[in-house]
Amino acid sequence: MDSASHPIQDAAAGGSLARRGLMFIMSSPSGAGKTTISRMLLERDEHICMSVSCTTRPPRPGEVDGKDYHFVSQAEFDRMVADEEFLEWATVFGNSYGTPKAQVKAGLKEGQDYLFDIDWQGTQQLYQKLERDVVRVFLLPPSIDELRRRLTGRGTDSEDVIAARMERARSEISHWDGYDYVVVNDDIDACFDKVREILAAERMRRARQTGLIGFVRELMTP
Template sequence: MAHDAPSPDTTGTLARRGLMFILSSPSGAGKTTIARMLLEGDPHIRNSVSCTTRAPRPGEVDGRDYHFVSHAQFDRMAEDGEFLEWATVFGQSYGTPKAQVKAGLKEGVDYMFDIDWQGTQQLYQKLERDVVRVFLLPPSIAELRRRLTGRGTDTPEVIHGRMERARSEISHWDGYDYVVVNDDIDRCFEQVQKILHAERLRRARQTGLIGFVRELMQPDD
């Protein structure tokens, strides 16, 4: 399968409201890989750019990878309700700017979110009708352990902790609209693509349908 070929614009020329496409999975189940493949192969979806208090890593660009802000600025934004969702992980905070996403959705922009079940709950509570939730499962716990071990970057203690967290995350599978087992990366990608394309065609998101149908129903002159 060619992953870099743009997928067709399934919505044609009708005006459409954008959507928030969430991918969640335990570490090692493939959400980051699938998200990257979608972003590279589909010109109609973009990554949601979060605010963060951590320092930029080499090669990261402010405004493209993250909006880098101070702890004080982040706290002020959180207090003012400027985030759709936010969380603090290992002493650093991350949040999704509300104004940026809401404006984009109105213009028909689709946003990709690579977040956990807690962030998913927050987004769903704020913008339920715009959210599409997809959870990726590993084919087995043994395969998940093999993938984590195969990275060769973590100690056995770290892997044990990741496995415990994975079981906890998997327990939230029923809080998602779709669940896909990632036993083959190409097949998983194809299934996730189909979900995205189908959700774009939901009648409720086709904001241009009413005018289009009215035009079709006009009597001949």
């Protein structure tokens, strides 16, 4: 069932009441499923969009500048860091990634939800700057052996790269307790359902429904 036919999600997405947007962060070690879950969420929920990050890495086949990433030079990225234009930024495997500040802040005020596919360091930075707008979800693999099998099964990385990713995965997993929700991805559909339930509940938080005060006052007026 997609969001268009889900009454709870329809109400949570805003309905007739004004609502402040949220920053929905999904983190996981490489191979644990966050990219797949993110894609499913974007396809089935029209009220959330991907935050488009800046990166210094070259585009991969099929990636579009401005849609998948804003591809910039290292010099331009460094200038943006110096000018404090990022909500968060980090360097991963020799490439820099950052979340532009202005567009996200404007969208949140208008009720736009943003999806973030970032690591624990970026999550910390976002939480420190915009705590009330952030929802943190961490996906775990069912086992380390299964994680290695998934990475090997991609057939895109050398053994050295896989070993580096596994080492990084153990480091990332150690930060699981810095998240609001933790979901074990042993079945992709079941994992997606849990993530969608989290998003629906967070949208209905009283503090995010900015139109509630006026609405309730009308209900109480004789």
